Structure formats: structure tokens, C-alpha cells
Amino acid sequence: MSPSAKAHCHIEQAGGGCRLQDAGRFGVRHLGLGQGGAFDSVSMRQANQLLGNVPDAVVMEITLGQVCLSFSHHTTIALAGADLKTRLDDQPVAPGRTIELKAGQRLFFQAPQDGARTYLAVPDGFDVTAELGSITAIAREPLGGLHQDGRPLVKGDSVPFKASGRPARYMEMNEPWRCTDSVMTLDVLPGMQAGTLRGESLYRAYQQRWRVDERADSMGVRLTGEPIHSLEPQMISEGIVAGAIQVPPDGQPIILANDRQTIGGYPKIGALTPLALARLGQCLPGRCVRLKPVSRAGALAAWRDALAGIASAIHAS
Numbered sequence: 001m002s003p004s005a006k007a008h009c010h011i012e013q014a015g016g017g018c019r020l021q022d023a024g025r026f027g028v029r030h031l032g033l034g035q036g037g038a039f040d041s042v043s044m045r046q047a048n049q050l051l052g053n054v055p056d057a058v059v060m061e062i063t064l065g066q067v068c069l070s071f072s073h074h075t076t077i078a079l080a081g082a083d084l085k086t087r088l089d090d091q092p093v094a095p096g097r098t099i100e101l102k103a104g105q106r107l108f109f110q111a112p113q114d115g116a117r118t119y120l121a122v123p124d125g126f127d128v129t130a131e132l133g134s135i136t137a138i139a140r141e142p143l144g145g146l147h148q149d150g151r152p153l154v155k156g157d158s159v160p161f162k163a164s165g166r167p168a169r170y171m172e173m174n175e176p177w178r179c180t181d182s183v184m185t186l187d188v189l190p191g192m193q194a195g196t197l198r199g200e201s202l203y204r205a206y207q208q209r210w211r212v213d214e215r216a217d218s219m220g221v222r223l224t225g226e227p228i229h230s231l232e233p234q235m236i237s238e239g240i241v242a243g244a245i246q247v248p249p250d251g252q253p254i255i256l257a258n259d260r261q262t263i264g265g266y267p268k269i270g271a272l273t274p275l276a277l278a279r280l281g282q283c284l285p286g287r288c289v290r291l292k293p294v295s296r297a298g299a300l301a302a303w304r305d306a307l308a309g310i311a312s313a314i315h316a317s
Helices: 041-051 192-196 199-207 274-280 296-312
Strands: 005-014 018-021 059-063 067-071 075-083 097-101 106-109 114-121 158-163 169-171 183-190 210-216 220-224 244-246 254-256 268-272 288-293 314-316
Touching: 041 059, 041 075, 041 097, 041 114, 041 169, 041 274, 041 296, 041 314, 183 274, 183 296, 192 268, 199 288, 268 274, 274 296, 296 314
Parallel strands: 183 288
Antiparallel strands: 005 067, 005 158, 018 059, 059 114, 067 106, 075 097, 075 114, 097 169, 169 314, 183 268, 210 220, 210 288, 220 254, 244 254, 244 268
16 A cells, blocks of 8 residues: 555445534634534544544544445544444444555444444545535535535545555543443533522432433434423523523423534523533433533543543554
């Protein structure tokens, strides 16, 4: 294999969801455009780190499985994030490692076994044209993605990249979303509007177990449980940050994710920390979660520790 050859990843099946992602599009929300970007930004960074890429090199985000890929050239890839019962031809492969692929081999992501989203990195990232600073594609916006039209990847697409060999490496399985407990804890930075909740509702928000609803995607995740209510059910619309926890009139919180709208008028009890948002991106419907208020200093320390842990967890095979 040459040091660097022009290659393509062919999409042979794109069932559950298959999109190109980077860190997202920033500085454009005043234009009504969303942020987008990898839902689990930690796993994206891990996949890139395994290959020695920059942290936000373009990766493929594969959601829930039923995706089949083939590669035109001999190359090395890396997988991080969920275990989607992945097979290379007939051999099972686990996330958290580099994988050497021969030309024509097929990589099939079957179904979730642990987590919801896998991130596939290639040497130096997929070679796709950015628009307004990002390749991220949001379905409601006609920009980004492989064809700059906002569409996800579909059967028949071929995504270019530069094939090359990379050292064999693996990662200790320390993903922040892995949790052996029956309830996943999600850290929350409380917001000013938490004061609009009735006393018993604010207590209930942090004390009960919430269930991740089937109505969940990269725009938002609805939680179900005993309702909580605000004294001000409607507010003047304002900008929304990633991870904002809205309380609509039915009392079932909605956590807004990367593909969220730019403004909203429901009261918000706070926002998930970046690390908690990455964990939420790996929660399947039915998963039980608990919201835990934390300080800004604590959230920053946890985020720094997670980023520092990415490099230290990777070793040569």
C-alpha cells in the first residue's frame, strides 16, 4: 500500500442512520442555522485519537446499526463508541481499536449491544467540503453532508478519504457513557429559570428516575416520568444551548441536543454538561437516567479529566 492513496468508503446499506460529523457549525445561529456535530463528542475524539488525527477530523456517525460499508483500498480505520455487533466480513470486531482493512472487505454494523452510536474514523478524516465552517448536516437545513444538501448518507454514496496505514492501537474501555448501574447519572448545570418550577417539581426533577422515551433523536430526547411543572409555562423565546432541559406544558422534560432549533420558549431547569450530553447520545430508549445538579467548576474539571483521559487510555497493540 502506498503511503497515501485516494480511496472511497462505499455505503452499501444505511439502515438505522449514517452521517458525516465533525465538532459542529458555530457562529451561525443568528442566521437561524443549527449547530449539529457529533452527538457523542467524546467517542468522536477517541476514534480520531486512535489514528492520530486532529480531535474534530470528519468521522462517520453510525446510529443503531443496519449499516454496511466497503472500502476501495487497503487502509486502517478506528472505531469508538457503541458496540453495534460489528463484523468485518465474518469476524466480529469491537470498538475502541484500530482495524486494518483490505480492499473490498465489508464492515457490517448489525444492532445495538451496548450504546447507540459508533464513530468510524479514517486517516486524516473523510475528505468532504465544509460549508460555513463545518460538514455537519441537519435534515431541515439544505447544507452540509457529502453532497452539501443536508442529507444523511444513503446506499450508493461513496465518501472519499486518503487511505494509509497507521500503527495498531487499542483503547481501555473507559467511555464516559459506560455504566454498570441500572440508572445513568447525567450532570446538570442548574439555570436561572429553575426558580420558576414549583417546589415539589424541582425536587422531583432531581430525585426521580427518568426514562428515555422512544421519541429521541439528535435534535432532542424526551424523558418520561412523574410530571414537573413551571409557574411560567410559556416564556419569550430565547437562544438555546446544547443540553438545555426544557419543561413543556405536559411536564415531561425534553433535552435539546446538537441538532436543536436555535430558539425556544419553554422554561429550562438547566443544561446537561458536555460530558453528560455525550453520555445521553449513547442512551437507548428505555434507559433510566437521573439528573444531578453540579457546579460549573465541577463540570469543567470533569470535562478536562475526560479529555485528558482519551490520550492516556490509548496503547499500542
